[in-house]
Amino acid sequence: MVKNKNKKQAKTKIFYPKRCTFFIDTNNLINFQMFERIIEKFDDKTVNRLNEVINGVKFYVGGNQWHNTEKGYIKYPAFEFNFNDGILLIYLYKIFKLGYYRWKNMRYGALRRYIWESFCHELIMALVHLIKLNLNLAEIAKEYFLNDDNDFIQKFVSELFNYKENFPLRVNFIAINNSLWQESIPKKLGFLDILYRRKIDQLKGTINTQSIKIKFFNELRKIKLNNYKYEYNFSELINYCIHNKHFEMLFRYNENFYDKMRREFYYKAKRLILKFFKQYKISNEIKEYKDSANRTHYFLTHQTFERVKSACLQTCISKLKNQMLKDYQIFQNFYSQCPICQQKNLNQTNCEKFYFNSKFTFFKDILLEKMNEAKHLDDLNNDNYYFGIPCEECFKIVRNIHGKFSDLNQIQNFILNY
Ligand SMILES: [Zn+2]
Known part of the structure; x- marks a missing residue:
């Protein structure tokens, strides 16, 4: 029975998504839905253009599968394009790593979502990049070592993709309010799930710093809570509200007092958000979780988090930030002119x-x-x-x-x- 199932999977590792004339070879590393959920967001015009420029997309794990020194291959952080056969090669290990580092450095969010987001992001970046391929040069590109670092190749590559000036090579990750982000994570992430489980096992034995410890234990609790039904610890919502550009100015210059300030803001924000939850009767959406030491932790679903995060942020800005900034504004207005060279309004940075x-x-x-x-x-x-x-x-x-x-x-x- 199991054998049959494996055979069946192996047979169907190649498929054509709707509207696409190029094939997807999953190598049994991803499932079709993972790709379809992304490509269905592209409009017809974009899909038609993709049909013109690529013949296929193939998934790999990574490691030594890269073609660093072969003619006609061009390399990017998480993918390669092979001009010899028009196939885009996507490397999952790199995708996983990018998602993991982003999770590690962010103050909220579940690891599996960052992995999924990284997959979406890298795939979209790859496809969007290939859209700009100049087909007139594609034939010549087969003859070159496109990863060479010399001026001639760099000039050729920029013409090959008709780079617009200032076009960011790697746009920062998909915005958090992107529609892909708002959807639920696919139940299965193929080989990315295997990498995820490996990472969790590896972290169990090696965690030493406090901040990652908290993230990691929350991640374990999220797995335990109906298998990721509750993606956010309540503290992550608070962190979302105080660790962003609105409060950056307050933290930026205060490395020494940073922890003290952060704690102070954290508890103030926590009180505000709890009040907000009570006022709008959202408290019943908070899930309680008791750990083995009988401590209570609070969790939220992704849907709740997405629904309330902006309102909570606005509450924190108006109640916490504005109070503090009002005093600063008076100060800045008073000292807005340099007393030496008399220049006006140049003083923002120094005033801060x-x-x-x-x-x-x-x-x-x-x-x-x-x-x-x-x-x-x-x-x-x-x-x-x-x-x-x-x-x-x-x-x-x-x-x-x-x-x-x-x-x-x-x-x-x-x-x-x-
Ligand atoms: Zn001056």
């Missing part, structure tokens, strides 16, 4: 630094004190004496927030002479 970076606390205290004493920055400056936040150029020279203009000339002369 002085306000948020703990290194500059000494300066910040003086600046705040003076600001409260004066109505306008002009009141703190005169012909002989400057006070305020210098622009970056001027700060390089004076390294201070106040001084005499006469000293400034001496410093300038000193720098010019030496």
Whole structure:
């Protein structure tokens, strides 16, 4: 019985997706649905163009299957294109690795979703790249070692794909609000699942840092909770709300105080989000999980997470960030002009630094004190004496927030002479 099933699978490893004249050779490493779910998102025009440029897509694990030094092959991080037969070769191990590293560096999300996302992303990038292939040059490309690093080949390759200027070679991963991201993960991910299980087993024995430990145990709990029905620990929703570009400025300059600030923000955000859940009666969607030490952990489904994440983020921005930024805004407006070269509105970066970076606390205290004493920055400056936040150029020279203009000339002369 089992044997028959294997035979049947082996026979059907090649298929043609709807609308496509090129074949997919899964090598029994992926299932058809994984490919179809992606290609069905492409419009007719794009599929027709793909039909023109490629003959097939073939899946490999990776390792020593790359063709680094063969004529007519061009290599990218997770795929190759063979001009000799028009076949796109996709390498799953590389895809897995890219997904794994992204998961490791993110503060929320389940590993299997990152793996799936990586698969979608790399496949889409490969296909989108091949769309730009200049077919007039495809024949000549067979004669070249396309991975060579010399100017001639690089120029040829850029013409081969009609590169537009500034076209990003590898667009950053699919945006998180992409429709593929919102869908549920396929039940089976073929060989990627094998790599996933291997990684989990390997991590069991080797984990040492605290942050990855928490991620890893949450990952195990997610597997236990109805096999990935609950993809997010509640803490991941909180992290989503405070670790993003909206709060970046607050954390960026505070490496020393980072942990303290983060904890403070974390607990404030947690209270806000719990309140939000109560107010909109979402609390019943939280799944409780008790670990062996009888500690309770809270989990959410992907659907819940997707539905509430923006609203929770907005709540955190308006309640947490704005409060803090209001004070900063007054500060920035007051010190927006460089007291030395008098340039206006160039001071954004330095103002941020002085306000948020703990290194500059000494300066910040003086600046705040003076600001409260004066109505306008002009009141703190005169012909002989400057006070305020210098622009970056001027700060390089004076390294201070106040001084005499006469000293400034001496410093300038000193720098010019030496
Ligand atoms: Zn200046």
